[in-house]
Amino acid sequence: MASLKQRGIDVYNWFERRLGVFTPAIEAAEHPVPSNTSSWWYVFGSAATIILVLQVVTGVLLALVYAPTASQAWGSLEFLDHNVKLGWFLRAMHGWGSDFMIAIVLIHLAQVFLFGAYKFPRELTWIIGVFLLLLTLGMAFTGQVLRFDQDAYWGLGIGASIVSRVPVIGGPLVGLMLGGPIIAGPTLSRFFTLHVFVIPGILLGLVALHLLMVIRLGINDWPMPGRLVSKKTYVQEYHQLTEKTGIPFVPDAAWKDAVFGAAIMLAIMACALWFGPFGPTGQPDPTIIETAPKPDFAFLWIYAVLAYLPPSIETPVLFIAPVIGIGVMLLLPLVSGEGEKHWSRRPVAVLMVAVIAVTLGAFTRLGMYTPWSPIMNAWTSDTIPTQYLHDRTPLERQGALVLQNKQCRNCHSIGGAGGMRGPALDSVASRLTEDQMIRQVLQGGGNMPAYGNALNPSETTALVQFLKTLRGGDLTPAVDASRKMAMTSEQTPPATPNQPAPEGK
Known part of the structure; x- marks a missing residue:
C-alpha cells in the first residue's frame, strides 16, 4: 500500500516538474480570503462559472448533430427532439442553462454594485464583468437564431431592420450580419460561427482573466458602514484583514459556492424535465408575413419596450439609450473608485438597482403577452344576449x-x-x-x-x-x-360587330 502511494507521488512529481500547473492551481484554490466573505451573497460568480461549463459541454454535444444550413437546421433539431435518445433533454438543458446564466450574471453584477466591489483596486474586474454580461446576452441571441424556426426567422428580420437604421453604415452592417441581401444559408453559417467559436472564445478568455484578477486582487471584503476605500491605504488594510481573519477559499469558503452551484444545476435540470426545450416552432417561411415573433425570455423586456414606444422616438431610444447605459457602467469605477461601499450609505445606488429591477420585471411581464392575449377583464361565462x-x-x-x-x-x-x-x-x-x-x-x-x-x-x-x-x-x-364581377361577366353575352353590348355592361 505504501509503495503504491509512493508510486502515485512519483507520477505526480514527474508531471509537475514538466508542466508546473498543479502547484499554482492548488495555491489558487487555497488562497486566503477574509472570513467575512464566506457568505451566501458571494456565491453568484461561482454559479455563473459552473453554468458556463454546462453550456460548453452541452453545446459541444449539440454541435455533433446540429446542421448549420438553411435547409437542414430545423430538421436537425426535430431529429434531436424525437430520434436521438435524450436529445430533447440535452437541448432543454442548454436552453434553460442560457436563461439561468443571464439571470445569475445580472444578480452577480447587481450584488457587486451594491457591495461597492467595483471600487479600487477592482475597477478592471468590474469592466471585464460588464463585457461578460454583453457576451452572455450575445450568446443567448445567436442561440435563438440557430433554432431557425418561424420566430427566429422573423425575429432576425426585425433585428436586421433595426440595424439598418444606424446612420451611414446601416446598410453595410445588415449585409455583414446576414451575409447577403436576405436571410438564408450564409446568415445561419455566420451566426453558427459566432455562437460556437467567436463569442465563446472571447467569453472563456475574459472569464479566465476575470478569475485571475479575483485571485490576484482578492475577494471584496464585506462592506462595513464608515469603512471608506482609499487608494493610499486600502491594499494595506485588506492584507491586514486577510492576515487577521483569513481562511482558505477551499474548502472553508467554497462549500457554499458548491452547494449553491449544485442547487442551480438541479433547478436547470428540473426546468428541462418539466418544461422541455425551446422550440423549434414552425419552419421558417418567408411567405407567412402575418406573424408575431417573440424573443426568448431574456429579451422580452426589449420586445415590450419597442411595442410601447411611439414610432417617432423609437430609433433614438434604440441607439442612444444602450450606448449611454453601457458607457455609464464602464465609467462607473473610474469616476467613483473611492469612498463608501456599504449600501446603507449609498441610497442612490440602492434606488437605481430597485428601479432597474422593477422596470425590467414589469416590461418582461408585459412582453409575455402578445397583443391578442392580454390580461382579460371580460367574463367568458356571460351568456350571449x-x-x-x-x-x-x-x-x-x-x-x-x-x-x-x-x-x-x-x-x-x-x-x-x-x-x-x-x-x-x-x-x-x-x-x-x-x-x-x-x-x-x-x-x-x-x-x-x-x-x-x-x-x-x-x-x-x-x-x-x-x-x-x-x-x-x-x-x-x-x-x-x-366574385360578383366574375358572375356578372359570365351572365353577360359577348358583344358582336352587329349587336352592341347591353347598356350598363
Whole structure:
C-alpha cells in the first residue's frame, strides 16, 4: 500500500516538474480570503462559472448533430427532439442553462454594485464583468437564431431592420450580419460561427482573466458602514484583514459556492424535465408575413419596450439609450473608485438597482403577452344576449355556444359586453363575407391568432353561420366584389360587330 502511494507521488512529481500547473492551481484554490466573505451573497460568480461549463459541454454535444444550413437546421433539431435518445433533454438543458446564466450574471453584477466591489483596486474586474454580461446576452441571441424556426426567422428580420437604421453604415452592417441581401444559408453559417467559436472564445478568455484578477486582487471584503476605500491605504488594510481573519477559499469558503452551484444545476435540470426545450416552432417561411415573433425570455423586456414606444422616438431610444447605459457602467469605477461601499450609505445606488429591477420585471411581464392575449377583464361565462338568439336555426345557436365556449368574448364584444381587444361582432357580417370569416377564424390575421387547431370543422361551420347573422340590424351583408364581377361577366353575352353590348355592361 505504501509503495503504491509512493508510486502515485512519483507520477505526480514527474508531471509537475514538466508542466508546473498543479502547484499554482492548488495555491489558487487555497488562497486566503477574509472570513467575512464566506457568505451566501458571494456565491453568484461561482454559479455563473459552473453554468458556463454546462453550456460548453452541452453545446459541444449539440454541435455533433446540429446542421448549420438553411435547409437542414430545423430538421436537425426535430431529429434531436424525437430520434436521438435524450436529445430533447440535452437541448432543454442548454436552453434553460442560457436563461439561468443571464439571470445569475445580472444578480452577480447587481450584488457587486451594491457591495461597492467595483471600487479600487477592482475597477478592471468590474469592466471585464460588464463585457461578460454583453457576451452572455450575445450568446443567448445567436442561440435563438440557430433554432431557425418561424420566430427566429422573423425575429432576425426585425433585428436586421433595426440595424439598418444606424446612420451611414446601416446598410453595410445588415449585409455583414446576414451575409447577403436576405436571410438564408450564409446568415445561419455566420451566426453558427459566432455562437460556437467567436463569442465563446472571447467569453472563456475574459472569464479566465476575470478569475485571475479575483485571485490576484482578492475577494471584496464585506462592506462595513464608515469603512471608506482609499487608494493610499486600502491594499494595506485588506492584507491586514486577510492576515487577521483569513481562511482558505477551499474548502472553508467554497462549500457554499458548491452547494449553491449544485442547487442551480438541479433547478436547470428540473426546468428541462418539466418544461422541455425551446422550440423549434414552425419552419421558417418567408411567405407567412402575418406573424408575431417573440424573443426568448431574456429579451422580452426589449420586445415590450419597442411595442410601447411611439414610432417617432423609437430609433433614438434604440441607439442612444444602450450606448449611454453601457458607457455609464464602464465609467462607473473610474469616476467613483473611492469612498463608501456599504449600501446603507449609498441610497442612490440602492434606488437605481430597485428601479432597474422593477422596470425590467414589469416590461418582461408585459412582453409575455402578445397583443391578442392580454390580461382579460371580460367574463367568458356571460351568456350571449338573448336578442342575438331569436329566430336562429339550431346550427346558428350551436355557433353561439361555440363563440361562448371558445372564449371569443375575451377579445370581442357583443351588445356592448365583452373584451375590447378586437372589433365588436355586432355587425361583423356586414364587414366580412363567409369566406373571409372562415379564413380569419382558421388562419388568424392582424392581432388575432389562428384557431385552426382549436376548432373542428363542425364547430367552425356553426360559428361562421352564427356570425353571418350579426349584421347590426338591417345592414346589408358583405359581398365579395370580385366574385360578383366574375358572375356578372359570365351572365353577360359577348358583344358582336352587329349587336352592341347591353347598356350598363
